[in-house]
Amino acid sequence: MPETLTAADARQWAVLTRAALAARRREIDALNVFPVPDGDTGTNLYLTFDSAIDDIAAAHERAGLTGSATLAQECEALRRAMLLSARGNSGVIMSQLVGGLCSAVVDSGAESVDAALLAEAFAAGARAARGCVQHPQEGTILTVADDAARAGEHVASSGGSLEEVCEAAVEAARASLARTPDLLPALARAGVVDAGGAGCVLLLESLHRVVTGSWTPADEGLASADGSALRRSEWHTGAGEGDIDDTAPNGGADIDVDPLGDAAECTGDGPAYEVMFLLTDSDASAVATLTASLDALGDSLIVVGGPDLWNVHVHVDDPGAAVEAGLLAGRPERIRISHFASQGTTATAPATVGVVACAAGPGVAALMEAVGAVVVSSGPGRRASAGQLLDAVRRAGAESVVIIPGDPDTFMAAEIAVQAAGGEGLDVHVLPARTTVQSLAALAVLDPTRSLRDNLLSMTSAAVSTRHGAVTVATKQALTWAGVCQPGDVLGVVDGDVAFLEHDLEAATTEVLERLLSAGGELVTLVVGADAGAELAQRARAALQRERPEVEVVIIDGGQPVYPLLIGVE
Numbered sequence: 245m246p247e248t249l250t251a252a253d254a255r256q257w258a259v260l261t262r263a264a265l266a267a268r269r270r271e272i273d274a275l276n277v278f279p280v281p282d283g284d285t286g287t288n289l290y291l292t293f294d295s296a297i298d299d300i301a302a303a304h305e306r307a308g309l310t311g312s313a314t315l316a317q318e319c320e321a322l323r324r325a326m327l328l329s330a331r332g333n334s335g336v337i338m339s340q341l342v343g344g345l346c347s348a349v350v351d352s353g354a355e356s357v358d359a360a361l362l363a364e365a366f367a368a369g370a371r372a373a374r375g376c377v378q379h380p381q382e383g384t385i386l387t388v389a390d391d392a393a394r395a396g397e398h399v400a401s402s403g404g405s406l407e408e409v410c411e412a413a414v415e416a417a418r419a420s421l422a423r424t425p426d427l428l429p430a431l432a433r434a435g436v437v438d439a440g441g442a443g444c445v446l447l448l449e450s451l452h453r454v455v456t457g458s459w460t461p462a463d464e465g466l467a468s469a470d471g472s473a474l475r476r477s478e479w480h481t482g483a484g485e486g487d488i489d490d491t492a493p494n495g496g497a498d499i500d501v502d503p504l505g506d507a508a509e510c511t512g513d514g515p516a517y518e519v520m521f522l523l524t525d526s527d528a529s530a531v532a533t534l535t536a537s538l539d540a541l542g543d544s545l546i547v548v549g550g551p552d553l554w555n556v557h558v559h560v561d562d563p564g565a566a567v568e569a570g571l572l573a574g575r576p577e578r579i580r581i582s583h584f585a586s587q588g589t590t591a592t593a594p595a596t597v598g599v600v601a602c603a604a605g606p607g608v609a610a611l612m613e614a615v616g617a618v619v620v621s622s623g624p625g626r627r628a629s630a631g632q633l634l635d636a637v638r639r640a641g642a643e644s645v646v647i648i649p650g651d652p653d654t655f656m657a658a659e660i661a662v663q664a665a666g667g668e669g670l671d672v673h674v675l676p677a678r679t680t681v682q683s684l685a686a687l688a689v690l691d692p693t694r695s696l697r698d699n700l701l702s703m704t705s706a707a708v709s710t711r712h713g714a715v716t717v718a719t720k721q722a723l724t725w726a727g728v729c730q731p732g733d734v735l736g737v738v739d740g741d742v743a744f745l746e747h748d749l750e751a752a753t754t755e756v757l758e759r760l761l762s763a764g765g766e767l768v769t770l771v772v773g774a775d776a777g778a779e780l781a782q783r784a785r786a787a788l789q790r791e792r793p794e795v796e797v798v799i800i801d802g803g804q805p806v807y808p809l810l811i812g813v814e
Contacts, residue, residue: 246455247406248356251315253454258297258322260450265290268446272439273625284625285439288332288653292339295329295629296322315355319346328631328664332653334385334440335629336660337373341389341444344372347551359409363400366393366413371528378535378545383428385440391420392448410455414448421445433723515542515559519566522666523554526574534573541565557659597692597699598642601683602628602650605774605804608680615687617648624806628654633661637672644671644696646703650683652740673700677707679740680804681769681812685710706814711765713738713756713811715749749776753784753809760813761792769812771800776808784809 246253265286272286300321304310309317323346326339348368352361370389380386395416396409404412424438425431431438523531531554535547542560556576560566570576599616603609604623612619618636622628628649637645645665649658658674665672673696677683686703694702714737718729724742729735734746736756743759746752757768768788770781778801785797802810 246457248358249315249362249406249455250356251313251318253357254315254318254322257451257454258293258300260453261447262290262293262297264446264450265293265443268442272442284332284627284653285334286443287625288335288627289338289440289443291331291626291629292326292329292335295331295631296325299325299329299631315357316350316353319349322346323350327660328634329629330657330660331627331629333656334443335627336656337376337385337440338443338447340376341369341373341385342447343369345369347372351551357406359404359406360400362406363393363396363409366396369393375532375535375547378539378547381428383424383426383431384438385444387424387427388417388420388438388441388444392417392444407455410448410452414445414452417441417445417448515561517560517563517566519556519558519560519563521556521567521570521576523556523570523574523576524552526554527551530573534569537569537572538566541569557663596643597690597694597696598637598640598645599648599687599690600633600636600640600645601648601687602633602654604650604680605771605802607801607803608684608771611684611800612687615690616692617687622650622654623804627651628657630657630660630664633658634664637661637665637670642692644673646673646675646696646700648675648677648683648686648707650677650680652678671696675700675703675707677703679710679712679812680771680802680810681712682707682710684769684771684800685812685814709814711739711760711763711813713743713760713813714807715752715756715809715811716807717749749780749808750783753780753811754787756811757784757788757813760811761795765795765813767814768795768797769800769814770797771802771804771810771812773808773810774803774805780809 249257269286269290272289273284300318301310303321303325304313313321323343326342330336330339345365345368348365349357349361352364354361357365366389370386370393373389374380374386377386392413396413399409399412421437421441421444424441425436428438523534526534528551531547534556535545538545538547538556538558538560541562542558545558547554547556556570558566567576598618601612601617601619602622603612603619604621609619609621618640620628620632620636633647637647647658647661649655655674655678662672662674675686677686686707689702689706690699691702692699716735716737718731718733718735721728721730724735724745726735726742726744729742729745732747734749734752735742736744736746736752736759738756738759744752744755746755761768770784772778772781778799781799785799788795788797804810
């Protein structure tokens with residue numbers, strides 16, 4: 245057995261991890277507790293690795309390093325590529341886990357990884373993953389990574405070999421994954437383990453295969469999961485079906501951890517300022533103090549990076565206090581403060597404003613393109629990555645660019661794209677539009693001739709004031725806020741939660757509309773999905789014209805999957 249890992253081993257680990265995730269991504273997706281095919285944790289993890297490896301290969305070819313990069317070069321390339329390729333919140337957390345591991349290797353200056361350095365890298369990866377989540381939830385990938393790191397450190401401190409350290413980490417990760425339902429009640433109710441944690445186990449198993457030599461070049465194209473010691477049966481505790489991810493909203497849908505916290509929903513009376521800066525001349529302890537200070541000041545907080553450079557983003561009412569907190573932690577650079585809702589401020593010169601918008605269907609994409617947005621395809625199973633959003637920002641060719649993510653699972657990737665764009669000197673902002681109808685409402689008030697500040701204010705106001713709902717059909721049994729649904733049940737979704745169960749799409753549409761209009765409304769937008777006939781929306785409009793003639797109704801052929809009808813009320 246090898247006593248150290250080389251640059252070639254690092255490359256093999258990356259492609260084996262991609263192969264393992266490719267082989268099991270559909271299985272992880274299918275295990276998701278959400279009763280419609282909207283669970284894409286496995287796909288997001290796979291695509292994050294897949295895009296990262298492709299980007300590394302292209303970069304190495306341009307630099308003439310194909311097959312000859314040093315260990316430090318391989319690790320640094322993987323760290324950056326994972327960050328930019330991260331899809332969905334689960335992909336972002338995984339990118340931080342891998343990034344922390346790679347940074348430890350790069351910082352060591354070693355040309356190979358021995359047992360002690362591997363244990364140190366495991367610990368650094370676990371810390372990085374946990375550090376990017378402001379309110380960590382136990383029973384998720386964070387717990388699995390922590391337990392694996394502790395096991396590896398224990399064996400290394402006792403003089404264990406490289407293989408023994410790796411094996412201890414894998415065994416601890418498997419055991420930790422099995423315990424996730426004991427730590428997260430929602431997992432216990434569904435009878436499953438955590439999906440993100442399962443991805444972490446596959447990552448460590450792939451490394452173990454490299455260390456032990458139990459792989460062949462053909463394994464890079466695995467079509468089955470036979471190489472993994474983690475079996476499907478171990479993903480269930482016996483209490484139910486499905487799996488629960490660590491990155492989505494609560495309730496009967498995906499039980500996930502939102503790395504930005506609940507406050508990131510951005511209500512109309514939320515913080516007025518967005519503050520972003522790069523932080524240097526600092527250390528982990530000072531950054532931890534900064535994170536706690538900013539968390540108390542506002543919301544939408546994300547601190548990513550290290551060990552010598554951090555990207556900081558937060559929404560606050562007191563931007564001066566946020567910058568002062570940064571000064572206490574180190575040296576803030578490239579400070580940007582955007583005033584979303586100022587009163588009596590001096591006018592700013594109009595700027596060329598571009599928009600990057602995510603679209604789940606071709607009809608929605610065409611509508612967005614018609615108003616001048618650069619559109620990135622993003623939907624269940626194919627969430628836009630930070631790298632794709634950054635490329636779209638560059639294509640926008642504007643002085644300032646607004647990214648409209650359009651769904652919660654793309655919001656964090658958009659935040660990372662903003663940070664990466666800042667490093668290139670681009671002025672980019674994320675709009676708090678987390679649904680298609682909110683995105684369309686924001687685009688309806690876009691005026692490229694006005695200043696960035698004025699556009700952000702009007703578009704944010706339009707997005708957050710749009711109440712949203714949907715109807716969809718369950719494809720499996722699952723526990724929702726409205727009770728246990730069966731395959732074929734129609735789910736009425738109101739403001740992101742499954743509010744009720746029905747047996748008829750038209751009846752469910754009527755109920756969703758009544759709930760959304762209970763607080764009033766002047767404009768109803770109906771976005772028709774790929775699997776719905778136009779008559780569903782037409783009948784809904786006819787009913788509204790009879791019962792609420794004062795309400796204007798707009799029907800859009802969106803073509804989005806999963807949801808036959810998306811509904812917005814303004």
